[in-house]
Amino acid sequence: MAHRRLLSLSGKDPRRxxxxxxxxxxxxxxxxxxxxxxxxxxxxxxxxxxxxxxKTKESERIDVNFRPSxxxxxxxxxxxxxxxxxxxxxxDLNSVKAKPFTWIPDVIWLNIVQLGRQxxxxxxxxxxxxxxxxxxxxxxxxxPESAAFPCGYDAKxxxxxxxxxxxxxxxxxxxxxxxxFISASLGPRFVEGVLLDYxxxxxxxxxxxxxxxxxxxxxxxxxxxxxxARKKDLEYSSVSMxxxxxxxxxxxxxxxxxxxxxxxxxxxxxxxxxxxxxxxxLSEENDIHESFRLWITTxxxxxxxxxxLQLSIKFTNEPPQGIKASLKRTYAGLPDDILEYSNAPQWQxxxxxxxxxxxxxxxxRKFGPLGWNIPYEFNQADFLASMKFLxxxxxxxxxxxxxxxxxxRFMLAEVMYGGRVTxxxxxxxxxxxxxxxxNEKILHHSFEFxxxxxxxxxxxxxxxxxxxxxxxxxxxPMVFGLHANADIT
Numbered sequence: 001m002a003h004r005r006l007l008s009l010s011g012k013d014p015r016r017x018x019x020x021x022x023x024x025x026x027x028x029x030x031x032x033x034x035x036x037x038x039x040x041x042x043x044x045x046x047x048x049x050x051x052x053x054x055k056t057k058e059s060e061r062i063d064v065n066f067r068p069s070x071x072x073x074x075x076x077x078x079x080x081x082x083x084x085x086x087x088x089x090x091x092d093l094n095s096v097k098a099k100p101f102t103w104i105p106d107v108i109w110l111n112i113v114q115l116g117r118q119x120x121x122x123x124x125x126x127x128x129x130x131x132x133x134x135x136x137x138x139x140x141x142x143x144p145e146s147a148a149f150p151c152g153y154d155a156k157x158x159x160x161x162x163x164x165x166x167x168x169x170x171x172x173x174x175x176x177x178x179x180x181f182i183s184a185s186l187g188p189r190f191v192e193g194v195l196l197d198y199x200x201x202x203x204x205x206x207x208x209x210x211x212x213x214x215x216x217x218x219x220x221x222x223x224x225x226x227x228x229a230r231k232k233d234l235e236y237s238s239v240s241m242x243x244x245x246x247x248x249x250x251x252x253x254x255x256x257x258x259x260x261x262x263x264x265x266x267x268x269x270x271x272x273x274x275x276x277x278x279x280x281x282l283s284e285e286n287d288i289h290e291s292f293r294l295w296i297t298t299x300x301x302x303x304x305x306x307x308x309l310q311l312s313i314k315f316t317n318e319p320p321q322g323i324k325a326s327l328k329r330t331y332a333g334l335p336d337d338i339l340e341y342s343n344a345p346q347w348q349x350x351x352x353x354x355x356x357x358x359x360x361x362x363x364x365r366k367f368g369p370l371g372w373n374i375p376y377e378f379n380q381a382d383f384l385a386s387m388k389f390l391x392x393x394x395x396x397x398x399x400x401x402x403x404x405x406x407x408x409r410f411m412l413a414e415v416m417y418g419g420r421v422t423x424x425x426x427x428x429x430x431x432x433x434x435x436x437x438x439n440e441k442i443l444h445h446s447f448e449f450x451x452x453x454x455x456x457x458x459x460x461x462x463x464x465x466x467x468x469x470x471x472x473x474x475x476x477p478m479v480f481g482l483h484a485n486a487d488i489t
Contacts, residue, residue, distance in 0.1 A: 087107075087110070087111040087114060087167065087168060087171070088107070088109075088110025088111045088112070088113055088114040088168075089110070090114075091110045091113060091114060093106055093109070093110060096109075096110065096113045097113060097125060100128065100129045100132070101132055101136075103136060103139075103140075104128075104139075107171075108168070108169060108171075111167070111168035111169070111171070112124065112125065112128065112168055112169070113125065114168070115164060115165070115168040118164070120156065120157065120161050121161075121164075121165075127150070127151045131150060131151060134150035134151065135150050138150050139169060139170075142484045143173075143476075143484075144166070144169065144170050144173065145166050145170065145173045145176060145177050145180075149165065153165065159180070159181045159184040159185060160181060160185075162177065162180075162181070163177050163178060163180075163181045172487055172488045173487075176474045179191045179473065179474065191473065192324075192325070192473075193320040193321070193322065193324070193325025193326075193328060193329065195328065195329055195332050196221075196315065196317050196329075198221065198224050198225060198228050199228060201313065201315060202228060202232075202293065204313060205293060205313055207288045207289065207290055207291070207292040207293065208282050208283075208288060208311075209311065209312060209313060210278070210282065210293075210294040210295070210296055210308070210311065210312040210313075211293065211294070211295050211296065211312060211313045211315065212296045212297075212298060212308075212309065212312045212313070212314050212315070213295070213296065213297045213298070213315055213316065213317065214298065214299070214300065214314060214315070214316040215267075215297055215298065215299050215316075216316055216317065216318050216319070220266075220297065220317075220379070220380060220381065221295070221297065221317055222238060222264060222266065222297070223333060223380075223384065224333045225262070225264055225295050226238075226264075227333075227334075227335050229261075229262045230335075234260070234261055234262055234291060235256070235259065235260075235261030235262070236261060236262045236264070237252050237256065237261065237262070237263055237264070238263070238264035238265075238266060239252060239263075239264070239265060239266065240266045240267055241265055241266060241267050241268050241270045241271040241274065242267065242270045242271065243270075245271065246271060246273075246274050246277075249263075249265060249271075249274060250274075250277065253278070253281060253294075254281075256289075256292055257281065257285060257287075257288045257289060257292050258287070258289060259289060260289030260290065260291035260292050261291070261292065262292070262293045262294075262295065263292075263293075263294050263295065264295045264296075264297070265278070265294070265295070265296045265297070266297050267297060267298065267299070268296050268297065268298045269298040269299045269300075269301040269304060272301070272303055272304065272305070275304065275305045275308050276305065278294070278296075278308065279305065279307055279308050279311065282294070282311065283311075296312070319362060321363075321366075322363070322473070322474075322475055323356075323359050323360070323363060323453070323471060323475050323479065324468060324469075324471040324472070324473060324475075326358075326359040326362065326363065327355055327356065327359055327468045327471065328465065328468050328469075330355045330358065330359070330380075330383065331355065331461060331464050331465055331468060332465065333380075334461060335461075336460075336461050337461075338351070338461060339351075339458075339459065339460065339461065339464075341391050342391050342394045342395055344394035344395070344397070344399070344403075345443075346394060346402070346403055346443060347390075347391070347394055348458065348459075349442050349443055349447070349455055350390055350394075350403070350408075350438075350442065351387065351390065352455055352456065352464070353437055353438060353442050353455075354383060354386045354387060354390060354412070355383065356437075356449055356453075357386075357412070357417070357433060357437065358378070358380075358382060358383040358386070360433065360479075360480060361376075361378045361417060361430070361433075362378050362379075363475070363480065364480055367477070367480070367482060367486050370482060370486050371480070371482075372423075372426050372429075373423040373425055373426050374421075374422060374423050374426060376420045376421060376426075377420070378417065378420065382416055382417055382420075385416050386411075386412060386416040386417070389411055389416065390408070393407065393408065393411075405438060405439050405440070408434075408438050409431075409434040409435065409438050412434055412438065413427075413430050413431045413433075413434045417430060418430055418431075429481075432481070433481075437449065442455065445457060449479070450478060450479045452471065452472050453471055453472075453479060454467075454470075456468065456470075
């Protein structure tokens with residue numbers, strides 16, 4: 001209908017031609033938004049990897065270039081010179097205007113000189129020299145990207161010019177400002193984490209196409225696949241591969257092919273010879289139930305059969321970046337009735353507390369030695385074990401006395417998460433988190449882990465996810481208990 005309407009308007013009448021042009025532009029813009037969204041979702045979710053794998057290299061190059069194209073066009077329409085994005089690396093300090101003040105680092109001054117060559121910043125160098133106090137206060141502030149620019153630049157600059165200003169003065173803040181620019185030019189959804197939808201994966205597969213998950217940190221899909229099978233009222237069985245596990249795996253595979261259940265072969269890279277039996281069963285078996293699905297998890301292995309990879313849908317589940325995205329993925333992977341697992345009123349806030357703790361201990365790794373002296377491989381299994389312990393503890397507690405906070409703190413700090421920790425200072429840090437968060441204060445409706453990171457009040461999983469959406473997109477180091485300058489390292 002849309003195409004017929006466009007064709008009917010493409011006449012010689014100037015007014016109809018203008019309407020036609022506007023409709024074509026609007027239609028193309030919507031299609032570009034859709035393609036951009038799919039291009040960004042594919043690497044994260046894996047749901048399009050099967051389609052991309054069969055495209056030519058030229059097609060793949062077009063898909064990759066779709067994402068930045070609209071941002072570039074947006075900047076070109078404003079007449080920007082993208083040399084400013086590169087900063088002053090190509091300039092020589094001896095061949096440019098002398099640096100007026102010692103508090104400006106040499107690299108920053110070269111960036112400012114390069115930025116001053118843009119039309120929107122032609123008076124910048126003179127303003128820095130004549131109004132030193134304003135620029136120094138702004139430059140030395142804790143979050144200059146959020147503070148007002150000196151000399152009234154807030155009213156003069158568009159989002160791209162703001163990005164150039166932050167890139168020149170505060171290179172360590174470029175990433176957070178780039179997210180704001182993308183959000184302003186493309187939309188907020190393009191900077192939000194994309195969740196892997198297992199139902200989409202199931203929909204794209206069939207009974208002869210296995211689904212292979214390439215394992216990564218905190219990327220085991222077993223729980224989510226089991227939840228989806230239960231949701232579809234299908235039988236689910238799993239086996240962890242290894243020495244001697246081929247017999248039960250073979251028996252399970254034969255049964256499910258006939259009855260239509262789902263099979264999960266975990267760590268198949270430990271039984272590479274069995275891969276050929278799997279391939280033979282899927283290729284030569286005549287009567288495979290339509291509902292049958294084969295899920296496989298494996299690590300990267302040079303001898304993994306290429307033929308099985310070519311036959312399958314490949315996906316991975318990389319841990320998301322940021323507290324908001326990580327919490328969103330954690331809660332999205334839980335059963336819909338998770339809040340009904342316990343009748344204790346402490347269940348919902350403590351469940352969120354464990355999810356927040358699980359996120360914090362993983363996100364601290366991005367700070368290197370400032371985060372942990374030893375980079376521990378915390379993952380989703382730690383969260384699931386802690387969740388089961390918490391449920392059992394609340395079910396067994398005396399309702400009049402309430403939870404034993406000392407027991408909860410000990411189990412989390414010494415067993416569930418502390419069992420991985422070997423450094424004394426790291427253990428002290430973990431115990432500090434427990435003492436700060438897991439006490440009576442977390443049960444109060446006004447409790448905050450940090451300013452802006454409130455405990456959501458909810459009675460369903462959907463309400464919890466809505467509450468997580470209100471968490472800030474950018475995480476300052478203070479959320480983790482670090483100094484504001486920890487990002488610089």
